[in-house]
Amino acid sequence: MKRFTMAAAFAVLAAPAFADGHASTQGDAVAGEEQFNRQCVACHVVQDASGEVLAGRNAKTGPNLYGIAGRTIGSVDGFRYGDSIVDVGKADGVWTEETFVGYVQDPTGWLRATLEDRRARGKMAYQVRDESQAYDLYAYLSTFGEEEAEATN
Known part of the structure; x- marks a missing residue:
């Protein structure tokens, strides 16, 4: 568990280096689209x-x-987050491949480790069980919004 805490903390601290919209990923965006349509569409858009709804x-x-x-993290206007x-977002947490994969595999566990607070809780109950599917999901989702990110850099 200590190793997970260290990895999560590093991911949060290193996140600004990836905040330029150029998402490096080891996942497969095509497989991620399939996973999104199976696992995520019931709750996310x-x-x-x-x-325009793109997915x-x-x-x-x-x-x-x-x-x-x-x-x-936790910054979509108008959405009521836990x-x-x-708190992770206020501590400069940014969605990177590492933070995303860790979060979607165990939202509450990831929040507890990242915040070092055993009482931290996540609202997302669903967990992506297969790590490779989590990477694929990130690869797919990171393709949306790249043009705007590049235009502002």
């Missing part, structure tokens, strides 16, 4: 700033995943 079914249970790569994930 990928919707751009103009309101999903306009679900509102979870936050919009558009532009997740490099975004501050306190723990907001």
Whole structure:
């Protein structure tokens, strides 16, 4: 568990280095699209700033995943996050491949380790069981919003 805590802490601290919108990933975006359509669409949508739904079914249970790569954790305007994930964002936590994969595999466990608070809780109950699928999901989701990220750099 100590090794996981160290890895999670490093990922959060190193996150600003990846915040330029250039997501490096070891996943497969094509496989990630398939996984998104199986595992994520019930709760999440990928919707751009103009309101166009690019993936999903306009679900509102979870936050919009558009532009997740490099975004501050817990920062989608108008979404009601749990306190723990907001606290990670306030501590400069950014969605990187490492933070995303760790979070989606065990949301509450990841939050507890990252915040070093055994009472931290996540609202996301679903867990992506297969690590390679989590990497694939990140590869897919990181393709959305790249143009805007590149335009602002």
